[in-house]
Amino acid sequence: MTELSDPSPVPLPQTPRLSKSKFLSGLQCHKRLYLEVHHPSLATKPDAATQAMFDMGTEVGELARSRFPGGALVAAGYRQTEAALAQTVALIQDLTVPAIFEAAFLHGGVLIRADVLERILTADGQPCGWRLIEVKSSTKIKDVHVEDLAVQSEVILGAGLTLVSVSLMHINTGYLYREGAIDLTELFAIQDLSEAVAKRRAEVPERLATMNRMLLQTQPPAIEPDQHCHTPFDCPFWEHCTKDKPARWIHYLPGSKQVVSQLTQQGVTTIDEIPADTKLSPVQRRVKENIEWVSAKLGSVLNAVQYPVHHLDFETVMLAVPRFLETRPYQALPVQWSNHIEQATGELRHEDFLHKDMSDPRKVLAESLLESLGDWGSICVYSPYERSILESLADAFPSLKPALSRIVGRLWDLFPIIRDHYYHPAFGGSYSIKSVLSAMVPSLAYDDLAIKEGGHAASQYYRMVFVETDWVERAKIQEALLAYCKRDTLAMVELRRALKEKAQMKGE
Template identity: 70%
Template sequence: MTQESSEPSSIVLQKPPRLSKSKFLSGLQCHKRLHLEIYQPQLATPPDAGTQAILDMGTEVGELARKRFPGGRLVTAGYRQTEAALKQTAEFLADPAVPAIFEAAVMGDGVLIRADILERVCASDGETLGWRLIEVKSSTRVKEVHLDDLALQHHVLVSAGLSVIGSHLMHINTGYTYPGGEIDLAQLFAIQDLSAAVLERREAVVERLVAMKAMVLIPEPPAIEPDQHCLAPYECPFWAYCTKQKPERWIFHLPGTKHVVNQLAGQGVTTIDEIPDGARLSPVQRLVKDNAEWVSEKLGAALQTVRFPVHHLDFETVMMAVPRFAGTRPYQALPVQWSNHIEQESGELVHHEFLHAEGTDPRKSLAGALLDSLGSQGSICVYSPYEKSVIEQLAEALPERRAALRALVKRLWDLHPVVRDHYYHPEFDGSYSLKEVLPALVPSLGYGDLGIREGGHAASEYYRMVFVETDWIERARIQEALLAYCKRDTLALVELRRALKEKAGSR
């Protein structure tokens, strides 16, 4: 990797860097990522609001999971207080009265881990036989990265002299329907025994650690080219840094199946403009290669299928790992807000909106206000199948409103396939998401002036407003930001339809 003049050209090692669980997983994705995390972490892109909300949810789930192990003790020393954490963990390990240890700090083979839960396994006479390792995740299923995570922890624990009797993953059970009252933790969490799969990876862990320890001793990060490995299992935080000198039309910016991208890159193609004319591309990839505006002759006819008054509808939902309302499940999408811009045939525009700002089940009041706003006439313009799924779920949850809500589904008119099938602009960069389409067609109407700019941030701010924040001024600020964001989404649909009509008329 070529270092810029503003960055150190070499690393002066004071002592060998210590690996951790998170750094090991980073090294599995890319050795360059591991090197940068250790020596130049300031080059990483900070997590956005949506990603931070997921991390915060994971913390909440981890704290709740501890309640399944009554009497367990938490290692309170922070992640940077290594010696204190190791000492406190050792005391708990030696105390037979401690049935489980949370955030246990263990050092083995030069790697420091903090195990979510170590459960003591005892014989009938109370003698400690060993420890059950339990990793807690807010996800709903086992992933490959979870097995690698557990395999490293198992290796470290055994290297430190502990007897590991089993390796388990504790995750959210989406089949649990909350009946109300106290959460049944045995139902909310599923615990899977992954001991056999973890043991199969033990040898690989040792080999990988040897390679990583050698790599981090070199002064320069390894010269690894960015490609698809940077995006799995999660997008690398150094993606922007590692790709900043790539050309604007770099081949890996080609949308669609990455099999085609990898095949072209393997043939020496570095930019989209270099793709041979005979290459097999999808229709969208072909449009990106052509890099020109395209207007279908059928665009006008497609736009004229709407019926006035045209309602422009958008929902905002929250998906909570721990359900709070009777009859709901973990990660069920609960609508808490909607916006509706109503356009008359004359062009007159009226705006309705709803936001459930209390910590109670929002569905009944939201559905009632929604039906009043949408009435019985006109198309309901949306920009994805998401609104349909939300309405259908509302219909199932509210039998008394079922017929009226199902009638709304028949009036839905999706603008997304109209754009996808009949219009393309080079500024789309192959994406038909509203956030990409809108700036190209309606550059004056963006999201940059808003306090909330994307759905993940909206969901996390709603949760904070309703269930966390106690300051009424801050709650009012969040409410105003939520209303402005949802309103912008439906105004965007109005202006997008108008801009497309102009494009169709210019043919």
């Protein structure tokens, strides 16, 4: 059955050419591939955080090339296919080139660009084939990487080259940057996947043929959105495919996706249809009941805080390529904090800090924070994240460890308090600070801010500090970052106040 909401049929004169990424889309979902090929405008554009991940991947890819000195880049861009193919042939024929970056191959209707093709020589210096290396900014091998290399191998072998081995090059999070230049042999791990890829490659021709037949249909395949839409990647057509789903669609049930799978197999389509005897977690149960709930203990739990109550939030960046001494790839580095300080009288004061240059932010940030938090009062946070950041700062700076450890002892996490003592139907099962805030204090949303979520804050910080930006843009980003972090801590103040009112209304 074809969904009514799907786009109009289109005449399809011939099989479209596929790329490696389209093949991988097709493995995730044929409908995704169909929409990418025939109706790409229906995709949701990547958000700033996703775009920043792509940018970081590009930076990692470029750095990875330094591991192959003398290698040559196929300069023709992704839309200049004929030029890229011609440049690749020329570099293959030039025996002085030890490695080719972004080599282009076309075979069986599939076009690929290979991150690295390294020329392999025999013991007496004769070329005997190539090593194909895919570079990823991820920290471990995933199944999709094997699929990725399988389709590339199929195309390269089909184009007539000999592949001696196939490998994945990824970031090694065990690498600790000490000083001087980055040690590329430590930063990148290279793992031989020849055997696994060969097995998977055998399936590529049949899979491609099936995809090509599907692409010749005049309508997208009737595939219902499900768990597969988020694995291995979040599908950009999720909004399109789910736009007509009911507000209480079963896939909006939080928690174990296994429960959702079992329920959908039983024909359950909305949360309200879940049978009464279904085993649900406490959170799932509250979502199903869909009524406001206040625990009898909420008031006493809230009253356990000590004034002045600080409300603390960090923003961090995670750099794939470490820049500061004694840091590892993707280590969370705090660059900003905000603190709203509430006295017992209700008087509120705000302090904050933002590190604005390329130097190591951690020590100066930790010192300014210690000054702001002083020696007294509970420190309200909204996740275990702040604790982990404080502990990593304490490990990095032994002289600050005693003071930071005392700070850790004063932390008071609002998240489990809300999770265990209050529920509002408007949470929709999500206890993220944004969901909770928009349900309990709708006047204090994030809509008016230029930065609305943490991933965007991290990517904007990266641009401000590590990518060249003019001073006007820098000033704008600074202002947006400060406003965002400030909103997070003000949100905690207002949530505590709203919860106190709920407890009072319950008679505590």
